[in-house]
Amino acid sequence: MNQYDAIVIGAGLGGLSCAARLSALGYRTAVFESHTLPGGFATEFTRKGYTFDVSLHGVGGLEEGSFGRLLKDCNADQRIVPLRKKHPYSIRWEGQNIDIPSDVQEYVQLLKNMFPAEVAAIDSLFAGIRRFETGFSAFSSLTSWRRAAGLLKAGTFFRWTQMTTWEAVSQFGLSDRFTEFFTALWAYYGLPPKRLAAVYFFIPWIGYHMEGTYYIEGGAQALSNALVDAIKSAGGEVHLRSQVSEIMLERGKAAGVRLKKGDVYKANWIVSGISPHHTYGRLLENYDAARRELEAVSSLETGTSLTQLYLGLSCEPHKLGITEEDLILRNEPDSETDYEVMMSGQYTKGNWMLTNYNAMDPKLNEPGKGVIAITFLDRLENWPAARPEYKAKKEAVTEQILGCLEQLYPGFRSKVVVAELGTPRTMQRYTANPDGAVYGYAQTVRQSGIKRLKHKSAVDRLSLVGAWTQPGGGFQGAMNSGIMEADRIAAKLG
Ligand SMILES: Cc1cc2nc3c(=O)[nH]c(=O)nc-3n(C[C@H](O)[C@H](O)[C@H](O)COP(=O)(O)OP(=O)(O)OC[C@H]3O[C@@H](n4cnc5c(N)ncnc54)[C@H](O)[C@@H]3O)c2cc1C
Structure with missing residues (x-):
């Protein structure tokens, strides 16, 4: 039967948490996701036998802390294994590596x-x-x-x-x-x-x-899978390869969704876990009030994206002298200058984060295989849209990063088996977030707290969740948004 209490569009952490919470509260819920895997940014991919976590570097408070409470609310806390990190992070500061004590x-x-x-x-x-x-x-x-x-x-x-x-x-x-x-x-x-x-x-x-600072055994995908298990074990459904193309209205209220492949599903409440731009601009394009909302949500300041170089090595990172879990490689001491050089694409002049997945989760890959990631802030405009230029720039930037790593860790280059660069265009292509934004709107004072986009939308019985909405981006922010809104929907549905 294609009738539910609630339908959630997008299986990012906001959408999955909302669905898991609603399912735990007894509401018949279905999630529809375009991609072949659940999680949005909280996912993984494999290349040449290496598993790469797309996004997770660390979260705070997994066991008895604030993040742990969110997992309990979703009935997912027993479905993941928290791995406590030795240090919240480490920093290369004035030529010396400093571990921040936990x-x-x-x-x-x-x-x-x-x-x-x-x-x-x-x-x-x-x-x-x-x-x-x-x-x-x-x-x-x-x-x-x-x-x-x-x-x-x-x-x-x-x-x-x-x-x-x-x-x-x-x-x-x-x-x-x-x-x-x-x-x-x-x-x-x-x-x-x-x-x-x-x-x-x-x-x-x-x-x-x-x-406490944590990683999750199996990475971000394990968290997303845990939320999917929680939804299914409470009788809910998660449909992958199911892109939503329209939110259907009845007497001005959201009442169902139409998939790109044509199927129609009905519900008493619709939750959009995708960007507000696509919710109003594409899924409600035939609805007048949505056009005004689209203007409003598009006038807000979009947040930055990230570029991440995923590296598979033929040895474990400690053999090259990389012992930290998360190391901030600081070349530029002034944060404003760092931000400006990154936004103008001068990547070797700014600061990077190096994440050592072997140190955080030795079971993510087989023994002897090393996986690290280099991450830095970036923006879509730095990356040409035309395919040949884009490909050439990806190769050039990968080379620049590998050159710097070789200087820091002699012998590094000869150990590289996989080098896969995820740019803001990659982030946009896989999640449909405008400009490849990873935290939704820019996390400024003007766009924080109650001033950030609300979950209640311009359409009756349609809610918005995820990084673009209150309280904000990141794993914890996105999950919080889904749970907060699930509780409000439950109160409305009765
Ligand atoms: C490289 C990287 C590193 C990061 N590191 C961290 C970290 O260490 N800690 C942290 O807290 N945060 C981190 N983040 C940020 C964090 O991953 C995101 O803020 C958060 O996961 C966003 O969740 P979301 O709910 O907004 O959904 P998204 O992840 O944006 O997912 C939206 C989902 O909706 C789907 N979708 C879109 N359109 C449709 C449609 N029409 N029909 C059906 N489905 C659709 C997409 O396929 C996607 O699965 C990182 C992000 C990146 C990219």
């Missing part, structure tokens, strides 16, 4: 040893982060009868929601050099600290430093 007190001590003139200001910063954390938890667990008390405690949190990451750190009188070191992970959130909203830096920071 224990917060040790981290504070490291900072004080490195910046002895700023000891008092470092204490003030960490006291501020603790107030932010208390405020954030109070805000997140607000129930109506505790609202007043919760709001009082949430003061620092609310103040920081109006700040950039840079403003939040430098309010304690810390030097620029300290702030650059402390915020080095900014590239994972898509904008340099002077533009990145403080909430998008500090909420994951709390997860990473206070709740």
Whole structure:
């Protein structure tokens, strides 16, 4: 029977979490996904016998922490194996590789040893982060009868929601050099600290430093598969190779979807886990109100994309001297300059992240096979649309990166068996996200918190979830969006 309580379009983490939560709450739910695998960005691919995780580098708070709670809400927590990382990340800083300790007190001590003139200001910063954390938890667990008390405690949190990451750190009188070191992970959130909203830096920071940093056994695909299992075990369905071409309306309300191959499925509620641009622009193109919405959603600032070089090696990375799990290779000390050079395609002048998958999950590939990835911020305009030029640029950029790696790790080149470059065009082609954006809208102060796109759409009984919507991008943001909206839909459906 083609009739459901809810239909979800797109099996990215937002869509899958929404479907898993609705299924866990007892609603008959079906997901339709264009691709052959579930997960959107949270997926994998294989080349010459090597398995490559497309996106996961790390998440905070997998076991008893905030991410673990999201998995419980989806009934997926028992379906994955968390792998605790030794360090949240490591950083090549002024020629030396520094491991960031996973224990917060040790981290504070490291900072004080490195910046002895700023000891008092470092204490003030960490006291501020603790107030932010208390405020954030109070805000997140607000129930109506505790609202007043919760709001009082949430003061620092609310103040920081109006700040950039840079403003939040430098309010304690810390030097620029300290702030650059402390915020080095900014590239994972898509904008340099002077533009990145403080909430998008500090909420994951709390997860990473206070709740533990994790990888998942089997990588991002294992997480997506766990959500699919949770949906199916609760009686839901996940249809792959099923591109939705139209959202159907009845008396102004969303009532079903039509697939590209022609089949029609009906539901009491439709959830779109794809970009709002495609939801309004392609799936609702015959609907007048959607045209106005398309203009509104297209006028917001789109976030950055990433380029990632996936490398399969004929030896394990430690044999080449790569021992860290996640290493920020810092060539450019100034984050604004770093961002500008990356956005203008001068990749060898900026900073990269090196991820060592063998160190995070030794079982992802057979013993003796090495897998690493080099990641940096990028944008679609840096990549020509015409196929021959695009291919030539991919080869040239791959060569540049391999040249730099050879200098850092002599003998590296001779070990390369697979070198596959995923560019913003690749990200766009596989997920249909405009400009290959990986975190949806830019995570600025103006596009954060309640100012970010809401889940409730312009069409009755149609919801939007995923990185473009509240609370934001990344694994945790996308999953949170799906769960928050599933709870609202459940309350509406009764
Ligand atoms: C290289 C890389 C590294 C990253 N590293 C991290 C990290 O370490 N930690 C972290 O937290 N985040 C990371 N991210 C970001 C994170 O992966 C994304 O923000 C998040 O997965 C987005 O989820 P989403 O729900 O918005 O859906 P998306 O992943 O955008 O998926 C949307 C899905 O909808 C499908 N779809 C589109 N149109 C249709 C249609 N018409 N019909 C049916 N299906 C359709 C697509 O095929 C896709 O499967 C990374 C991303 C990349 C690319």
